[in-house]
Amino acid sequence: MGLTRRKFLKTAGLTAGAVGIGLSGFDFKAWAEVQEDSEVVKRPSLCNVCASHCGMWIHVKNDRIWKVTGHEENGRSQGRLCPRAHGGIDWVYDPYRLKQPIKIEDDGSVRPIGWNQALDEIAERLTEILEEEGPEKVFYAHNPRRTGVFYGNRFMHALNVSTIMTHNAACNTARGRGFGATMGGVPSADIGNSKYVVMIGRNYGAGIRTSQLKAVNKAVKGDTTLVCVDPRQNETSIIADKWVPIKPGTDLAMVLAMCKVIIDDDSYNHEFIEEHTIGFDQFADSLDEYTPEWAEELTDVPADTIREMARGLADAAPAAIVHPTWKGAFGCNYENSTETARAVAYLNALLGNINQDGGLKFYNGPSTGSLDPDRYPAPSAPDTKRADGAGVEDEYPLATGHGLPHVLAERIKEGRVKAGFVRHHNPVRNFPDYDHMEEGFGALDLLVVFETQRSETAMVADYVLPEPSFAEREEIIESRGGSRGYLAMRTQAIPKMYSKTRSFDEIIRELAVRMGVGEYFKFTMDEANAAILEPFDISLIEFKEKGSMMVDVPQPEPWPELGTPSGKFEFYSETFEKHGAPPVAGWLPPATGLEFGDNEFRLVHGKEAYHSHTATANTPQLLQITKDYDTNRLWINASVAEEMGLADGDEVKVTSDIFSDTTRIKVTERIHPETVYYPGSYGNRTFHYRVAHEIDSLNPNDFVKYQVESIVGHAMVNEVIVTVEKV
Ligand SMILES: Nc1nc2c(c(=O)[nH]1)N[C@H]1C(S)=C(S)[C@@H](COP(=O)(O)OP(=O)(O)OC[C@H]3O[C@@H](n4cnc5c(=O)[nH]c(N)nc54)[C@H](O)[C@@H]3O)O[C@H]1N2
Ligand SMILES: Nc1nc2c(c(=O)[nH]1)N[C@H]1C(S)=C(S)[C@@H](COP(=O)(O)OP(=O)(O)OC[C@H]3O[C@@H](n4cnc5c(=O)[nH]c(N)nc54)[C@H](O)[C@@H]3O)O[C@H]1N2
Ligand code: SF4
Ligand SMILES: [Mo]
Numbered sequence: 123m124g125l126t127r128r129k130f131l132k133t134a135g136l137t138a139g140a141v142g143i144g145l146s147g148f149d150f151k152a153w154a155e156v157q158e159d160s161e162v163v164k165r166p167s168l169c170n171v172c173a174s175h176c177g178m179w180i181h182v183k184n185d186r187i188w189k190v191t192g193h194e195e196n197g198r199s200q201g202r203l204c205p206r207a208h209g210g211i212d213w214v215y216d217p218y219r220l221k222q223p224i225k226i227e228d229d230g231s232v233r234p235i236g237w238n239q240a241l242d243e244i245a246e247r248l249t250e251i252l253e254e255e256g257p258e259k260v261f262y263a264h265n266p267r268r269t270g271v272f273y274g275n276r277f278m279h280a281l282n283v284s285t286i287m288t289h290n291a292a293c294n295t296a297r298g299r300g301f302g303a304t305m306g307g308v309p310s311a312d313i314g315n316s317k318y319v320v321m322i323g324r325n326y327g328a329g330i331r332t333s334q335l336k337a338v339n340k341a342v343k344g345d346t347t348l349v350c351v352d353p354r355q356n357e358t359s360i361i362a363d364k365w366v367p368i369k370p371g372t373d374l375a376m377v378l379a380m381c382k383v384i385i386d387d388d389s390y391n392h393e394f395i396e397e398h399t400i401g402f403d404q405f406a407d408s409l410d411e412y413t414p415e416w417a418e419e420l421t422d423v424p425a426d427t428i429r430e431m432a433r434g435l436a437d438a439a440p441a442a443i444v445h446p447t448w449k450g451a452f453g454c455n456y457e458n459s460t461e462t463a464r465a466v467a468y469l470n471a472l473l474g475n476i477n478q479d480g481g482l483k484f485y486n487g488p489s490t491g492s493l494d495p496d497r498y499p500a501p502s503a504p505d506t507k508r509a510d511g512a513g514v515e516d517e518y519p520l521a522t523g524h525g526l527p528h529v530l531a532e533r534i535k536e537g538r539v540k541a542g543f544v545r546h547h548n549p550v551r552n553f554p555d556y557d558h559m560e561e562g563f564g565a566l567d568l569l570v571v572f573e574t575q576r577s578e579t580a581m582v583a584d585y586v587l588p589e590p591s592f593a594e595r596e597e598i599i600e601s602r603g604g605s606r607g608y609l610a611m612r613t614q615a616i617p618k619m620y621s622k623t624r625s626f627d628e629i630i631r632e633l634a635v636r637m638g639v640g641e642y643f644k645f646t647m648d649e650a651n652a653a654i655l656e657p658f659d660i661s662l663i664e665f666k667e668k669g670s671m672m673v674d675v676p677q678p679e680p681w682p683e684l685g686t687p688s689g690k691f692e693f694y695s696e697t698f699e700k701h702g703a704p705p706v707a708g709w710l711p712p713a714t715g716l717e718f719g720d721n722e723f724r725l726v727h728g729k730e731a732y733h734s735h736t737a738t739a740n741t742p743q744l745l746q747i748t749k750d751y752d753t754n755r756l757w758i759n760a761s762v763a764e765e766m767g768l769a770d771g772d773e774v775k776v777t778s779d780i781f782s783d784t785t786r787i788k789v790t791e792r793i794h795p796e797t798v799y800y801p802g803s804y805g806n807r808t809f810h811y812r813v814a815h816e817i818d819s820l821n822p823n824d825f826v827k828y829q830v831e832s833i834v835g836h837a838m839v840n841e842v843i844v845t846v847e848k849v
Contacts (some may be wrong), residue, residue: 132499135456148552158527162188165615166669167292168600170592171206171733174198174331175600176208177670179595180464180615187211187593187616197333197608198668203734205329212741213574213591214619218810220574220588222622225785230261233426237624240585245636248651250323251280251541256839257304257506257624261538263284263368263527265547272650273643274545276501284504285539287512287515287525292553293455295836297521300463300707303695304471306685309482310604311443313337316480318347320431320437322373322466323451325350327357329729333604349431351376351503352450354757354799355792360381366431367794370454370724370840371495371712372421377444377465378709379417382409383432384472389476391439396692398681399471412709420716422794437734439473441480446470450728454836457713460520461833464632464695471691477678483604486675491656499647509539511835518835519701528553544574545626546717550579551736554826554837555780556807572626575740576810591601592622596647599654600628609658609676611651632706659782707793721766723758723798724829725778725844727822733803736821739814740806748803754819755788757799758846766849778825778844785820787846798846 142712158767169190177196181188190207192199224234225243235243237499251259260283290298293309301308313319326338336697342348342361350359350375359365368376385406395402414425429457444466447453452462460705463645476483484583493500510526510533511517518526527549533539542563550559556578564567564582571583580586589595597612629645645814652662665671683689688696699705714724731749732738739745748754756776758768768774770789775782776798787801793799805821806814826842 123300139605146666153232157184160184166193166611166613167301167593167615168197168212168597168610168612169203169207170267170612171210171738172330173267175267175610176203176207176332176340177610178203181668182314182615185616186212186283192332193610193670195603195608195668195672196610197602197606197672198331200333200336201334202336203334204335205747206330206734208739208812209732209738209744210300210592211739212743214593214609214616216575216646218575218812219591219620220576220580220586220623221620222588224586224775226584226586234318235324235585237622240587241629241636244568244570245633248541249637250434250469255540256498257284257504258509259285259538260542261509261530261539262543262545263525263547263549264459264545265289268600269379269626270545272481272598273627274543276506276642277634278632279504279752280501280634280642281637282504282506282690284506285509285525285530286523287510287527287551289547290454290455291523291526291528291551291836292794292839293449295524295834296448296831297453298524298560299520299834301467302522302685303698304464304467304686304692305476306635307484308446309476309484312480312483313346314340316346316438316443318434318442319356319445320349320351320435321445322351322447323443324447325356325358325450325728327360328446328731329450343570347434348435353794353797354728356696357731358577364422369420369422369604369716370797371458371727372716374458374462374465374707375412375417375420376423377462377469377707378409378412379414379425379428380432380435381465381472381555382412383414383429383471384436384469385409387436389433389436390472392469394474394476399691399693400688401706405693408708417797429832435469435473438480440475442473442475443481444473445560446482453839454831455702455840456838457831457841459831459836461704461707463708463722467691468693468707471693473665473683475598476649476691477680477682477685477756482680485605485621485678486607487603487610488601488607488673488675489657490599490609490654492603492715493645493650493653495722501639501642509533516777518830520698520833521835524829528559528837529830529835531559532828534562534565540564540566541568543570543572544579548577548579548735548737550582551577551643551807551821554823554839555828556821556824557780558828573631576808577688577737578806578808581810587629588623590620591747594618595625596625598647599651601654601677605677606672608670608672609655611665611667612671613615613669626718639796655714663664698833709835713838714843718796718843721845721847722843723796723846724840725822725825725842726797726799726840727774727800727802730801730803733801738801739804739819740811742813745813747817748817753801755792755800756818756820756846757788759793759795759797760789760791763787766846766848771847774787774846775849776820776844777845778824778827778842780827781824782823783820784849785818798813798844811842
């Protein structure tokens with residue numbers, strides 16, 4: 123790695139010379155030239171700054187990262203990276219990165235601990251808890267990344283632990299269940315080939331997925347009509363044909379009214395509805411009161427705009443999309459988010475756009491190989507009850523398998539859960555109600571956090587186990603579908619910087635041996651990766667040179683059999699009915715209601731293009747953008763601000779039921795008058811993020827109390843009313 127032989131000799135000669143004539147004679151210019159001339163090599167990797175995992179090349183010079191560029195043969199990056207990828211280099215060179223395992227004693231004192239001792243102690247405590255309390259009281263939570271799933275889930279299965287959770291209940295659980303219940307899963311949007319696209323709270327300009335952003339650009343440069351419905355004129359609305367401001371939490375009413383327009387116009391796709399759906403008549407019969415005028419009252423979207431969007435979509439169908447979105451409007455935000463997601467699916471069904479060009483597509487992934495189970499036995503799936511109640515009868519039967527970390531926090535406080543493993547995830551900061559999450563996770567008998575920085579969750583852990591950064595480690599091969607599928611892997615780009623860091627797979631393997639389940643981990647990562655590649659005409663050695671490669675996959679057939687119980691699109695869900703939820707989605711107001719008193723607003727938040735959640739606030743390059751553009755401010759509508767006697771930049775006090783803090787305001791025409799907005803990227807509470815604390819900031823989660831949505835149990839992150847007053 124690093125220097126070529128020629129360069130090495132040159133440097134070696136130079137060093138000898140320098141030593142010969144003493145340090146005062148050190149020829150800095152010659153040294154600098156050698157450094158500058160030394161070769162830059164490209165090593166394939168995957169960006170680690172968000173879950174999109176774009177294929178990247180890490181350019182390495184003298185064993186240090188020189189720069190990063192997008193991998194061309196990767197479905198996500200398609201040759202490009204977003205700004206955060208460059209900021210990710212700061213993670214690698216952060217001087218305060220975790221460099222060795224630490225143990226936090228019950229009195230809060232922190233001390234470094236050796237690996238053997240840490241793993242012995244963890245294994246001993248975990249064994250005790252499993253024996254005395256049972257696997258129902260143990261969990262694993264992560265922001266699911268391939269290696270974390272591969273090793274983490276296998277380890278949990280080996281211990282018969284069923285509570286494996288992700289961050290989804292603070293992201294997209296409602297959308298997942300809503301689309302799952304109606305069409306069997308969440309499809310991709312073929313934006314690049316679409317003629318009419320409505321994005322309801324989906325903001326590609328900031329909530330970036332590189333490949334899709336490219337498709338959006340293609341669409342807006344072509345003849346696609348793009349409409350953005352958002353209480354805020356977000357970064358995508360700026361390039362869209364139309365921004366439709368909406369009162370937050372009311373999208374469901376607008377969508378139901380759009381469905382009614384299309385059905386009343388008789389402009390829906392009869393063939394699809396008749397042959398590929400169930401429950402259409404019940405749905406159509408339920409729409410009587412949902413007129414555009416009714417929706418206008420609730421949403422502030424003019425009835426004519428509702429008709430215009432509905433007719434624009436129907437005219438363009440099937441090359442028309444109401445975007446399945448991600449988090450913004452109905453991922454996990456409101457009491458009505460699951461129903462909104464179902465209604466958005468209904469609207470798409472009326473357009474008959476499933477697996478149609480320019481519509482919604484269920485892509486197939488490449489058929490990869492796997493470890494031979496005779497040689498490398500896999501543990502059987504756990505048969506224990508989940509600790510968070512997700513999918514459990516009489517608890518949260520309709521919650522998804524991603525689980526409910528905020529509910530778990532409650533149960534930990536009640537003594538019902540004792541031990542947890544958290545990797546690449548910061549639930550304490552990223553779920554609403556800091557005190558609730560901190561008290562919950564902090565009350566565990568054993569909390570082991572796998573991290574690279576000392577996040578808020580790591581602050582309340584018993585053991586924090588440091589991984590080498592993404593640039594210093596190799597990982598399990600990933601595969602994804604698309605118009606072309608692809609395989610991709612992270613290879614080690616630079617030598618390990620700190621000898622006392624260990625990668626997740628290494629740690630799990632060692633813990634497994636100590637827990638007596640080592641038999642499930644008797645393979646190397648190379649063996650696992652070679653098995654994955656087996657069906658493809660490429661060796662692991664060759665693949666490690668390429669890093670990413672496109673593969674042909676069968677293309678989706680129009681109107682396929684869907685992954686619902688009936689195999690058809692379900693307007694009417696017997697599954698929902700069985701569990702006491704409405705079989706057909708209809709209007710449901712947000713939990714806070716829609717009445718606002720003086721100086722009261724709904725607080726919403728969202729992404730910024732140059733941060734990932736709150737995990738990048740400590741990176742100097744990215745925080746500099748925040749400082750330069752002064753974005754850590756609360757957006758408030760200009761007319762409202764004037765009435766309240768507030769001017770741009772004024773300091774205000776923001777108060778909810780559970781929290782109060784001050785911040786400066788951004789006065790703008792670009793926001794609905796009953797809404798205030800704060801970017802979600804700040805407000806870190808861990809004092810270890812020294813860069814993050816260079817600015818004053820808020821975190822919207824602080825204002826939102828612990829609450830649980832009634833159908834799928836998500837965290838309802840926008841169900842909060844705040845008052846704003848001048849200080
Ligand atoms: N730069 C960046 N990109 C990311 C991420 C990141 O952290 N940073 N994270 C990735 C992840 S995990 C996700 S989930 C996606 C999220 O991607 P998005 O869901 O697109 O992003 P958000 O910013 O959460 O929300 C989008 C918009 O929803 C609006 N909104 C809020 N409430 C409502 C409402 O009631 N109705 C309507 N119509 N709109 C509403 C907000 O104003 C915001 O502009 O982004 C991904 N990409
Ligand atoms: N305030 C606020 N809250 C939010 C959001 C927001 O934008 N703002 N977004 C919501 C959404 S859409 C989502 S998806 C969730 C996301 O919530 P999380 O899943 O918690 O995601 P991240 O904030 O990306 O945090 C990931 C953690 O992984 C750590 N990490 C980074 N690299 C590595 C590594 O190589 N190894 C290990 N072991 N750890 C690593 C980071 O230091 C960080 O603490 O948060 C939700 N909550
Ligand atoms: S979208 Fe940006 S941050 Fe996310 S993986 Fe791709 S380049 Fe990295
Ligand atoms: Mo997310």
